[in-house]
Amino acid sequence: MDKKIFYNLIEILDKEIDAYSRLKDLFEEKKEILKQSKADELGNVDNRIITLNSEITKLNKSREKISIDIIGESVNMSRFIEYAKENAPEFVPALEERKVKICNIIPELTLLNNQNVELLKHGIIISNKMLETIINAFAPQGCNYNGAGKTDTHDIDMWTINEEV
């Protein structure tokens, strides 16, 4: 078994872990921007995330290639470790260490991403409400009537977002 290929695998895994860590930092930054509704900076951080994503995609592909070279298919860390136990046990601790790091970063990234999704949904709802408000401001302020009399007083309700949250 060529050990060099394991060294390559570990190097790529380290690069991936580093890239995901940087992605986590960008998610944090994005969360702050969404919280403070800084629309100008949102595009900036999104561009940096897209760039990093494309870097991660390239690393993923490199790792998948090595995985196919070693095992014959794209596998996860557990399979890498099992394979290493049988064919190159000296790499097992290093791989297990990388697995822990990956497993730790997954919930953090997922949580941040979900938070950002919620914040963004909130922002979209709010901007839609603002648009509605502005349109109402332009529209003549009248009331709706039916056979039973007045049905709607054109009150602007901004607080349905509570239900959304």
Place this chain on the structure above:
Amino acid sequence: MVSLLSSLNMTANTLSINEQAIGVVSHNVSNMNTEGYSKQKVNLATRNIGGAIGNNVTAQIRANGGVMIANVMRYTDSYLNNYYRDQLSTQNKLDQQLDTLKDLATILDDLESEGLDSALSEFYEALNNLNEYPASSTARTNFIETAKTLTSVLNSKSIELDELTTKALGDGINQESLENSKIYVQYEALNDKLTELADINRALQVTQTGTLEANNLLDKRDTILNEISQFVDISVDEKDNGTVNVSIGTTEVIKGSKVVGQLNIQTAKSYCESQNPPITYPDDWDGENAVISIINPQENNKVVVSNANSMITEGTLGGLLHSATAGNGETNAGTVRESLDTLAQTIADIFNELNTREGAYCIDPNDTGKLIDSADDNLLFVGADGTGTGITAGNIKLNDALLTEDGIWNISCAYFDDPANVDLNAVGNSQNVVAMLGTRDSKQDALNGMSLESFYTSLVGKVASAGSSIQTLYDTQTSVVDSVLTKIKNTSGVDLNEELVDLVKYQTAYSAAAQVFNTCNSCLDVLMTLGG
């Protein structure tokens, strides 16, 4: 590392804060056409986590950082607001003066044949006729009728001036007349506004500054201050919590949540009687028909300023209060009355003097072919007391003796400058009438060197000129007020374009961000697969 619970709490807090922030934007847009509304903006800040140390988990969760509303900023400019109020006071005073001058112009309007100018002209025409037929009873009756018309016109002008002043300030005597006057309505409205402002101050004292509620109260406060400025010129001292102390002149009327200076109004007569020692009304009183004083309701209505009229010079109240006071350099009902009184007294003086002078002869009513010496009390015009003194436009009238059956013969048409050559049979002598006619063009010292007719024409011109001048001032002042208001609106007003640009910016950014999540999700899927 941020814990899951902490993160969730932070996110929920952020959503709530954003809701409040967007609520302010909505408030701005909804109130963009509301008079007096000042645009507001939420300032966000990072939450302080300094207090969340130790083992208190709840406190840690609550104070877990994130974002908070530092304050809700209100776009306003105190200098502009103060300047606006000053200009508003002046504009309202000018508006009031303009109203008064328009009324005065109507009173003096002689376009119709019933005016004073026409009456004077007919009076002299009748004299001219009398000059030709001094012994004619028709000519004499005609003269008396035109003289009567002249006094009636003066009387009616005086009554109209009285009504104008009474409408503005009451008649100076009756409480009911005061309560029906314009100034009473203004005074009541001003007191209501002062109470309203004190209530706003009270609310501001218990409302946290920098909040939406406080800002709304401040808008109300500014609106009320503007309304008060329309009545009277005020000085405003703003405190840190947004409350204002207000003074009229140097007298504080609002202090915090209390009205310490309420206006009180009374008739001039009632005011004079309440003084110590009492002032004899109207003989020793040369002030306005209504007197405003300032009392302190917090100290059992203690009188703070007994006569505040001189302090109130601007605003509608200032314009009304001084609309009938002569001698302040302005043309108003007071100066017009003074001029008409002078004219009435001068007419009486001139013709009484000529009718009773030495050498003047009238016709003997018992023998209309004979002249008799005119007695000293053979006056043509008299005042309320039947003498030739103290005559005003309001009380001038023909001597009752002229209005009797034989009264027409009391007009002294004949004049002999040499007592030695008096011809008592010369009933056709009209030398005295000639002298009377001569007054038409003669310059009178009492009328500033003008003749009777030119004095009145000058008075009409003065009112017209003052009206035109005040109209110009008012127009200019209106431009100033509008310009300051525009500046205030530029500072405080809601710019819908600005809000729309922000909105488009948000929507574009959010749409782009939504696309990014798809990319991130596929990366995270790969990561989760890898970590398995």
